[in-house]
Amino acid sequence: MSLLWMEYESEFEHLVEASYERESQAKEEYFKALSERVRKIIYRDTRYNIDYLYTSYVLGEKKIMNTYAIWLYELMVGIHKHRFTPEQTREYVLFHLESIKNAIPDVVSMDKQKRLQEIMEEAQQSIRAYRPDPHPKAASKYEKEIDEYMDCLFQRDTRKAIGLIHSYVEQGIDLDDVYVEILSESMKRVGELWHTADITVDMEHYCTSVTQMAMAQMYDQLFDGKRRDKTILSVCPGMELHEMGARIITDLFENHGWDSIFLGAAVPVEYILESVRNNHPDLVTLSVSMPQHLMDCEKAVREIKQEFPDIKVAVGGKAFESTDDLWKKWPVDIFTKDARELLARANEICA
Incomplete structure (x- = not known):
């Protein structure tokens, strides 16, 4: 997620407010029952979504919003997997995006409205058409090493995790492969586990921090050539x-x-x-x-x-x-x- 807000044109700032207001009014009883913390999260997420809408609009790249919409749906499926079915989550996300689309004429100038609404409509259609890929990903030639390293990370064993990376180099694994095939691939998988709500944000950050430490300790080898x-x-x-x-x-x-x-x-x-x-x-x-x-x-x-x-x-x-x-x-x-x-x-x- 974006952690530093882009500076919107004022219309897009107003769109955040208008979209949230539309959604909260349409589900008034539901919003009344929510805690203040949850309402703030929904408002924050509305702003995230409009980040992507704005970017897609300015760059003329509908694919940005389409890809994000599917990513958002997958994220929400993971977060709510113990409460709602994927179909129920799909309808919730579609309604949330519909609130943004319907708020566009309220606050955005006429010359921008058509393109923005087209972007939102395509994003919603992307979610409707999306089906998870049933085929498992091909295994890495370093699957054993990746599993070992990630196990250490999830056990929060920093010393052992960093020691493993040193041992791979000592065993003769090419340093490029350690970086690209093991460390980079491990971080990609950590990100995917966060996306499916199988690990927490703090665990993701810990894994990243340890990996950066492991890389920093490779510097003696980096400067040898x-x-x-x-x-x-x-x-x-x-x-x-x-x-x-x-x-x-x-x-x-x-x-x-x-x-x-x-x-x-x-x-x-x-x-x-x-x-x-x-x-x-x-x-x-x-x-x-x-x-x-x-x-x-x-x-x-x-x-x-x-x-x-x-x-x-x-x-x-x-x-x-x-x-x-x-x-x-x-x-x-x-x-x-x-x-x-x-x-x-x-x-x-x-x-």
């Missing part, structure tokens, strides 16, 4: 808080001889530009997990390329999965879904 006299600057632009992917990319490049400048999460575009001016990297990588931050990513890409046309720029992250190749509209040099492919491409174009 021959250096390439190339520099990567890696960052999560704007208000993007999920930095694990960018961290993995940075360490992977270090392991293959690049020098790195890791700026971390939630870096305003102007500070990204300042760092590029000061450091003159060969490659800038921008990682975005949440679609709400794609607008900041685009701004960063365009401003970097305008001021430094010779510097190569790469983008990636889960947010792009919710778009129809949005990156193709930007002046980027590399887009990949895999950290190792990014490294290979970067070595080619930055030779």
